[in-house]
């Protein structure tokens with residue numbers, strides 16, 4: 233079902249988000265900032281959503297990234313596109329921006345505020361995602377109340393300068409073998425040609441930048457990724 237924002241029906245009796253709903257939202261997780269695409273980001277995002285993207289993260293980072301009002305304006309434009317299609321809009325790292333525009337959630341790395349601090353700032357109805365690269369980081373993020381994890385880099389990536397060493401699908405497999413059920417996505421170098429082992433390892437979804445943002449047709453690329461889940465683009 234499409235995301236409906238701060239809707240009580242998504243929260244359980246404790247006011248927490250429904251973890252199975254979050255899990256289903258993660259299937260085709262598209263991440264993008266203005267530096268990731270050569271065409272206007274709004275065009276790329278609209279096409280990707282038409283293809284079947286299920287959740288979007290605004291990640292305005294790296295050399296040439298927008299700042300200040302330009303960043304805020306692009307965030308608002310992309311958020312509007314997401315919301316008109318029922319796609320949750322997540323902000324990477326920038327908690328102040330997430331709060332200013334009432335985003336649906338935030339995604340943070342290991343160098344940012346821990347999820348337990350973010351939860352206090354954002355409340356129980358926002359999605360909080362954490363990048364984790366080791367079993368210890370996974371345990372900590374879960375203890376801190378993360379709603380989902382991003383595990384990577386699964387494959388070599390050229391979209392993140394400070395990416396950790398490639399780890400394949402082994403951490404995802406090990407977590408599932410240990411019975412850790414938290415919703416999670418694989419990230420890093422994933423394309424339609426290598427996504428299958430990530431899902432077989434137990435990921436609930438695949439998270440990509442370049443496979444969609446750099447595709448000649450973002451719509452087709454998203455549709456091919458969505459087809460792993462039997463979703464028509």
Ligand code: 3NM
Nearest residue numbers: 384385389391420421440441442
């Ligand atoms: N985080 P692409 S890898 C944003 O390992 C990000 O945590 C990673 O881009 C991690 O799909 C990555 O183009 C880049 O490889 C993903």
